Amino acid sequence: MKNLENSSSNKSQNGLNITVDESTYIQVTIEGSNQKINIAKVDTKFKTLNSAVFQIEINGSVQTVLQHEMPNVINKNNTAAYSGYVYMTNTQGIVLSSTLYRTGNIVAVYLPYSCWALDCGPLTLDEVVVTGPQARPRYSSAPFGGTSGWRYRNRYHSMGAAYARHYAKIELDNRIKANLDDIGPKPIKEYDDKCQGLKEAWEKYPKNEVAGFITKDGKSLITDIGGYDYSDVAYIHPLNGENYYIYNANEGSLLLNYEGQIRSYEYILIPVTAAFHTHAPCRDQEGDGISGTVSLHDRNIQEGSNINYWAIGCGGAAQYGSGDSFFNTQRGNLQNICAKIK
Incomplete structure (x- = not known):
């Protein structure tokens, strides 16, 4: 058209x-x-x-x-x-x-x-x-x-x-x-309590990078459990002023209901406002994973998207965008800073 x-x-x-x-x-x-x-x-x-x-x-x-x-x-x-x-x-x-x-x-x-x-x-x-x-x-x-x-x-x-x-x-x-690049896998885990999802993403997978999303209605999803220093969160589709995480409907239904979710014949769309992934290597290397220079991979993940992107590291979390540096750094354990990650 x-x-x-x-x-x-x-x-x-x-x-x-x-x-x-x-x-x-x-x-x-x-x-x-x-x-x-x-x-x-x-x-x-x-x-x-x-x-x-x-x-x-x-x-x-x-x-x-x-x-x-x-x-x-x-x-x-x-x-x-x-x-x-x-x-x-x-x-x-x-x-x-x-x-x-x-x-x-x-x-x-x-x-x-x-x-x-x-x-x-x-x-x-x-x-x-x-x-x-x-x-x-x-x-x-x-x-x-x-x-x-x-x-x-x-x-x-x-x-x-x-x-x-x-x-x-x-x-x-x-x-x-x-826009086939916008299609991701069915969420691996769903959390009605956003903070519980963030906490488990960090604590249960010490040797993996874990990626996921925060939904528009304040829940959280884990969508990828990757290698020690790699995970992927680049599955965002904009539609009529909202941003959606999309997966193939033939992979199965969601466990939870999400405000504003859409079911077409072939896909399920979940409204999201933020993405997150863990920086596991800081557990046994120098640095905290949320300061210093943002990696090229992380910058490429968020390119062209207008949701918030967060890295969870050792002792806190921080946002990143297209620039080289992290910003809006929140220090403390995830339970205490969870409300600010959105």
Whole structure:
């Protein structure tokens, strides 16, 4: 999908800044006023005779699902004039209450049922009138036109949240597959108590470097137990303002629940705010592992990421970034300094 960051129009709708390319947009009229704003042109992701799901891009990167109900007429030239309601959801298929639309005149080229699971090409959208907000959409199913021999083909199937979730999951899987370096192993251990996880990472593995993450809701994960001087924490995927640790769903389910976690068809995503790894060699070498020069390996691990990175060493912990030096050094045993590691 085209990136719209350099587009020529930037308006606000229901608290969202919507950026569009003026050459490919649909127009939205605020009901009860003459104000018109633009929404980026959508691409079809799912379509039957009577319904469709699209993808829409907001702020140049936010991928959203747009779904609508049945057409009010099928014309002889294989076009359909759509009426009813249009819903926007987030990438998990949850309907956004502030973005319920009543369509004015949505026109689409008719495509047969063979397009149920295929990308059937773009629809041309005209005016859309905002009538929200509404807490949740209304779902229904009703017969639609045709003779009795066509009754199943012409029956209206409401899109519902299930279809939106289905295609949002497919879209998310495709995005992750394009960034395979972001996929890590299933967490080895999970701790509801963050401090317990940090403590065990340091105390139970004196001859290993141990790597893991601190989740958005304050839990901790151990994701890698490496050699004496090597572990890897470079599995971060940014998505819609959050950062996620990702692993293949076929490796098994999580033991704990994490606030904001996402399950697509192929992957499980856990929101994280910080990464940590232990510097085991300081146990029998000079130095404490959290002062002096940050290794090139450690600097490369955090490159391009905006979460916090921590090294746990002898007598404390310290943050590091793209520079040569550690910072925000916390001295003391892990139980006492744990609250500051986040």
